[in-house]
Amino acid sequence: MFDWNTYGALHLVLLHVPIGLFVGILALEVGLNREKHQETYDTAMGVLLPLCLLTSILTVRFGYALAETDYNWEDVADHRQFGLSYVYLLGTATLCFWWNRWRENNAAKGLYAVFLSFSFIALILTGHSGATLTHGPAVLDDALPFLKDNRRAIEEQNSATQSDSAKQSNTAPANPFTTEAYAILDAHCIECHGLNKRKGGYRIDVPRLARAGGDSHKPGIVPGKPDESELIIRAELPKGEEGAMPPGKRAPLTPEQLAVLRSWIEAGGQFPGEATKTEAKLDPKTVKQLDALRDLGAAADFTPWGDGTVLVNLSQMESPDWKLCHTKLKPLAGKLVWLNAANQKWQPEFYAQLKNFPQLQRLHLENSNVTDADLAKLAMLKDLSYLNLSSTKITESGLKTALALPALTELYVHGIDVTPKALNELRAQHDAVDIAGLSVKEFPKEEKK
């Protein structure tokens, strides 16, 4: 069977054909002397018009297929409507043309001219909305700079109103129906629309997907609009009707339950935990401070934990200047939880000044010049849970100092010069700390060549 959806992309090729033919039609209308060439005109138009209509219809059909597979139905709404009106207008114009040829009359001629003109306008609008879809809204900016300023003004206005409404919703009280509504969904729907089964390609347990909808491409939940929410539409269908939810022999939701779901969506349809969830915002000041470190050649970023804390990696810099790094790090002291200072020969102040970063939780010193004495200076780091001392000159006494850190849970000692026996004893004494790695004594001997 022919599957239109596989060939949706043909829309993008085929659309040029009706446009070409349409230009031909216009050219004949405007340029051909009707008095002299009536017969030529009739033959040419008799071919051009139906051909243009036919290819237009095909283009529209492929366009539907393309929208189905690659686009969001709503995003292409304008393009779709313009395209459809163009085809209807052109179709009517074609009918008028044949009417006039069958029995010449002025009404038909006039109507033909009107419909053809309108279809021309519709074609231009269709083409432009299509171009914006594929090339982005900036499609005309280079050619027509005044449009750009115009649009920017509109966008600014929009964003101003948006941030206003955002402020409002921040202070708005939490949705009072959330708990009850989620309990209903949990009891009656999530069994089939959750992690285990995703009937109809639809998940209700994840807020984002519950709103997006399933295979039907209709939005599942439209905040504030229960009548447009597929979830409500399906749940309200009478039992036994096709598509009614829950399906089959299961009892439908009671009118009270439906009312709760409706009010919940009307009030915004927030999920448990969402109302209180404060979006972790990127603090622009921190971003600037991170950028300053990047300029030095360090890697600096937020941690993946989403709580605004930062990590800095100095291990890839070429002979870094600690003084400079320190001045740039200092402003981040309250946020710096993860410092990678591996692979470097640090100036002695480095180890002493680590105490200025009391929030540190993870510290990489592998392959560095850290010594037993330096470790004593870390005692101020009360939150340090991860310490990496692999391939350093640390000895057993240094390890003991490190193990005195109150929050330590992971200590990496691969390739340091300690006897396996000593390591095992330390492991036995500190069973709350994961002491990972092999001492250099445990490495097999390299055979000499």
Added chain:
Amino acid sequence: MDDDLKKLDDLSRRKFLNYTARALLGVGLASTTGAPLWANVMSPTKGRPNARNVIYIYLAGGMSHLDTFDPKPQADSQYGPVNVIPTNVAGIQLSEWLPGLAQRANHLAIIRSMTSTQGAHESGTYFMRTSYAPRGTIQHPGLGAWLMSMSGKTNTTLPGNVRIGGSAQLPGREGFLEKRYAPLFVGNPDKGLNHIKQHGRVSDEEMQERLELAQLMDLSFHQKYNSKQITSYGDMYDEAIKLMTSQDLDAFNLRKEPGHVRERYGNSQFGKGCLLARRLVESGVRYVEVNRGGWDTHNDNHRQVEVLAYEIDQVLSALVDDLYWRGLLDETLVVVATEFGRSPGINRNQGRDHHPAAFSTLLIGGGVQGGQVFGATDERGGEVAEKAVTIPDFNATIAYSLGLPIEQVVMSPSGRPFTLADKGEPLRMLF
């Protein structure tokens, strides 16, 4: 004499261009543009994602889940099921061909309920690497490119995204993102990067002169066509030069590794690839992909899988130990993926055929809790019995572990909206 010079010039220029061409496919830039996006993630309930780096191991051809990570000792297969062995985590059993990993099961999160919709190698691989089914003209980016574009690389001279083995053409490259996010391809881990050393007879000064000449020649072009894509190409030059003169190149040299470490990884290409991956991650490369083919066992499945499984067992065990001992496992997510599983039924050639309905993958480190099995298949291993995990879910989980914004919509140049794992939802409970 004159002629000789010309020849030499020609050769070194060709070499240089050759390398630059590779670099065009690979060398990323420091993340100076765009704000870091790590802060958009919801805070997890249990553990927390930790990954800075990913080592993405891809077993091409379709790994038989039944003979490796999801064995079914009770099933009455006409060919005899593989035996199972206990692991160091009570209640988890693995195939007898994975003795090393069985001793490290406390680090592994085994997902046994993967399911795909694509039953052919090409489309299956594409789906696994991009979270989208192949469709028409659009090329979707792989996770490495997404990571580069959204969070940037750590190291200023080494590329941020490297692919070892397989082919440079495999899907999961930069897709519609900028060229500079594509992986740098290393065909043979033993050889490292080709054409990277300055030619012996070209002095530093000469090199500098030539570069200036090249810049001069480019100047008018750049003035005329000043687009992001083109400057992105120009940046490649600078990157390539930086890399040529950088000490970081040592990261690509496996001979710098002590003998006993190389021995643990073994002598296979795959073992060397994984050792190289560890060296690169240690030097700040954030996304390294290692490919191992040969898993398409339509013939003589058991004998082939036995050999393949012992190999990955040795190499993965070495990699896990190595990362763990060095304190890198916590911040490095090791992913073991494949395009689909293999059928419970044995075919005429004593092989197993493609089976996208159910298969297994692994996640190790990066904040993922080890010692767990997620999901299950039915008693034959043919269908997912609980907690189906789609490929977008799986990729969303990798992204979540890296702290990437899963819901952020990115427009392709043609103006279509995409997210990095389509509609995937991360398995937050794994952390």
